[in-house]
Amino acid sequence: MRAVQIDRTGGPEVLTVTDLPAPDPGPGQVLVDVEAAGVNYIDTYRRSGVYPLDLPAVLGSEGAGRVRATGEGVEGFAPGQLVAWKEAPGSYAEQVLVPAAELVPVPDGVDAATAAAVLLQGLTAHYLATDTFAAGPGTWALVHAGAGGVGLLLTQVLKLRGANVLTTVSTPAKAELSRAAGADDVVVGYDGSTARARELTGGAGVDVVYDSVGKDTFDASLDALRPRGLMVLFGGSSGQVPPFDVQRLNAKGSLFLTRPTLASYTRDRAELLARTDELLGWVAAGRLDVRVGRTYPLDEARRAHEDLQGRRTTGKLLLIP
Template sequence: MSKAIVAQESGGPEVLGLAEVEQPTPGPGQLLIKVAAVGVNFIDTYQRSGLYKVPFPLTPGSEAAGTVASVGDGVTDFAVGQRVSTCEASGTYAEFVVVDAAKALPVPDGVPDDIAAALPLQGMTAHYLMNSSFRVEPGQTVLTHAGAGGVGLLLTQLLKARGARVITTVSTDAKEQLAREAGADEVLRYEGFSDRVRELTDGAGVDVVFDGVGKDTFDGSLSALRVRGMLVLFGGASGPVPPFDLQRLNAGGSLSVTRPTLGDFLRNPQERRWRASEVFGAAADGTLKVRIGARYPLAEAARAHSDLAGRKTTGKVLLMP
């Protein structure tokens, strides 16, 4: 037997309770991971609340790091005792979790367990945004929204390491300080941001906007683009963008819009390894600093969800089994 967080039904954070469960067994092509740290993400709260439809009873979580406890038949890439992480498992709010070996990521020696659990989802999101949705080149000017958020802080650091000029938006003075520490060249408030971007680029606009906010920023993001610029809409923290007239892209200067999602940029083990090795490598050599805002014992998952939803945390939230 082992312990896991289980919600018997959808509801508020209080439905999350610690339970005794059967320790899982890896099937063919799978790993059993002894979990050292769990990444807590907003999607976990959406599933728990019933906003996203999932079956119950539910053990939340997709992101974790730990050591391989046993391997299933046919696994050759991993060995017992090896450190791994993933953002593509299910039920990671637990002492042990099973994951397909193809979706597990080797963790280099220079990256501790807490960082290894904090990085996969947001780190690989930042990686695909700037390498695959829009390949950012040195000298280009980029606008990123929510510059003090989990993706925003990582994306800013990686963009600066590449040699881009980074303009970002935040909502408070405290968040501005975090964005500047990450290396942002200019930090703006949301109100009137597109006009300020025009001023900062001598009227030209930016090469690309990375927008995880959605409805509230979409129109301004389009207005902030240069001729033939691209808007990469990768989230909707303020709500989904309503349908819009494609003719606006023509009128705005032959603009492009894309709406990517992480899963489509992790199509095979080679792609996962490429993204993970670059992100973990940057963390190991100090190029990328990961802000862990809070750590909670596994049993206090309900408090972690409450604090996350109440915006009481900054940086990554972890559970520690």
């Protein structure tokens, strides 16, 4: 099988498409023929060494495809069944071994590319809008990077729950995409987000800020919040936020700050299935629009990473084996 492999053991980083032996599923594992693999920021961190890997290693962790074979003890999955997963190392490949506990069935009406595009980012949007902060009618939310993969989905989930949404984007073209996803107002650039948040809320500030940008937006995000508002820092595309004095939260109105991860909101299979059932149900019913920004062959995995890091994309990027 062909797979995108990273190696730095001989010096500089090398990313190649390599022929590897097809794997066999062990106990509790499912062998899947990959039809689409999701490209995520964490993949770039693993490629560059920010998140260490035992090298050489096959990149990728998210995707969708058809079950080829199941290992001992696996129940509920059959050959040919369309499935998706958010965490299976080695997903940039024609085949991948996925723990059965991580696999979710894909309902009728959702194809493999859509499932691969929505699962990780859609689950992120789901927990952010339902549990990290229970958005509802009357809520004002500020979403940075509103035209990105998570941003477009998060905006839609917030609107499904009745919230008001202000987003920030980097270009006028991305502003149109964000409005099409349901944003009530859009700011091009980050500098004007605090002032606009105050204007839209009569000076009070928004209830919650969802910030995946990090270093470049963190201060403005805090300033956009109402007293006792919640700052949700769930990424750092511009760099990690440096240490800061927590007394700032007190001074700005007893603010709350959280740094959530998806793993904490899918702690067991029951929670994973509950979230994916609702998420994929929205997609199948046409209530959630999943935007695939670009697709790339395995050979162009590096270009996909560069496009993602260079903020040259909107929606989800996929590799198609």
